[in-house]
Amino acid sequence: MVEGHNGCKEAPQSYTAVWPEGAGAAIGAALSGSSIGRPATTNIDLKSLIIMNELHRTRSVSQAAENLRVSQSSISMSLAKLRRQFNDPLFVRTSTGMEPTPHALEVLTLLSKAERLIQSALQHQVIFDATTSERIFHICSTDIAVLTLLPTLMRRLKEIAPSIQVDLLPMSDSIPRLLESGEVDLAVGFISPMGAGFYQQRLFRDRFVCAVRAGHPRVQDELTLQQFELETHLTVATPGTGHSVLERTLAAKKIRRKVGLRVPSFLGLAPILTNTDYLAVVPEQLGQSFASTGQIRLLQLPFAIAPYYILQHWHERYNHDPANVWFRSVMAELFLR
Incomplete structure (x- = not known):
């Protein structure tokens, strides 16, 4: 059971997306028309780019409007905005429909690359495999842990995660900052509440x-x-x-x-x-x-x-981090009672 006090509370899971290499450049190029060296503007939204892609696919304003469930005037206005942005007609009427200009084809190629990168980013998941990981977990605790906690912990890690390493750091007044920055993964001991943004779990009672x-x-x-x-x-x-x-x-x-x-x-x-x-x-x-x-x-x-209670503490930034979750679960498995 995870407990909190003095402002500690459960927080919704939150991740910062890490774009695959090149995604930012591809999207930036598509938005700015970098192939002709024009600066990016702020009046192009994702909807306009979707319309551009649909026009290329259907070669028809009316069909694009129908597929996207918008009016033809919306398609026309978005196309006009894109033309101003790229200083190019982008699509012209021909005997076979609305055909893209060479500039439009270049932009569409970049957008296609960006779309694949965005899709990859949205499907990206952080995976932690303890059996193969060589991660070093940093713990703040007292020297008592050397005699009471570490022997049991290291014996268990050797069985389930043989390449995991543990770095034991001394207690200090910097624990909140170290947990917040990620320099320390867990603080274990009899520690005063650290307030909002921190989590704690009671492990065992001592006297x-x-x-x-x-x-x-x-x-x-x-x-x-x-x-x-x-x-x-x-x-x-x-x-x-x-x-x-x-x-x-x-x-x-x-x-x-x-x-x-x-x-x-x-x-x-x-x-x-x-x-x-x-x-x-x-x-x-x-x-x-x-x-x-x-x-x-x-x-x-x-x-x-x-009596008093020994708890493990961590920061909410790492509440859903797979590696941190796994390590906390090992600690609870061994010492929660």
Whole structure:
């Protein structure tokens, strides 16, 4: 389920047409009469060009009018406009009907090319084949993702899209701009709403737990509030992890925390914990990765704290982009719960 807030809303699909090579030149030449070097004017519309083509096909003003379901006077007026535009009669009456002049034949040839190019453009569809694509997907996330998300993601990509690459970028205040420009495909984490033009999907809920080394001399199977305040803590301050939720809770409950070491990253946290008596409040998903070694234990915090949600975010420019849609679906398949 895709969710939005603070102005986020569903937007209709919108694509910018990419003309096949040469289409612009062909259409421009047809409209401007470039074969004789005349500048383009703005009073020729597509209807007039359709009339010109129908006159060539039928060789008859009356038949062209009937086929196009317009009056003969409309045909005549459009022909007069085209004659002024191209400074040429374009069609003249002969014993076999309205025959095109050499100039008209040249313009009609260009129009025929332009028509084929336009038809090709209108039928053009963006196709993304994950099994053969070598695309690089850029993700903004926390370093926690290196330990918790990327192993699972890369294992799955190897199975279904072996040539896809992933570039993990750090969280920053530039995430909205990077998503909007396409420099980043997805931002994953606990991220503040970015407002209108952005989409988000909730992946999973996480909560905070306390990590301590196995064999801690004073903290056993249960952590009391008094122990929490008396013991020395190892803290990590990094965006996108729900750290602000923890800080607000401690402040609201007037819980003191004695900090012995502050680090900017969760990477390398486990070795510090296993070699000290520090306590560290960490996201549970990360803590489970630490605890899998048997050297670190996870304890419930001695105070109530709200859980938080990890979401994936993207910009509406890429809401219908096949590659982005596919990558988001893989993320949801793996982590949505």
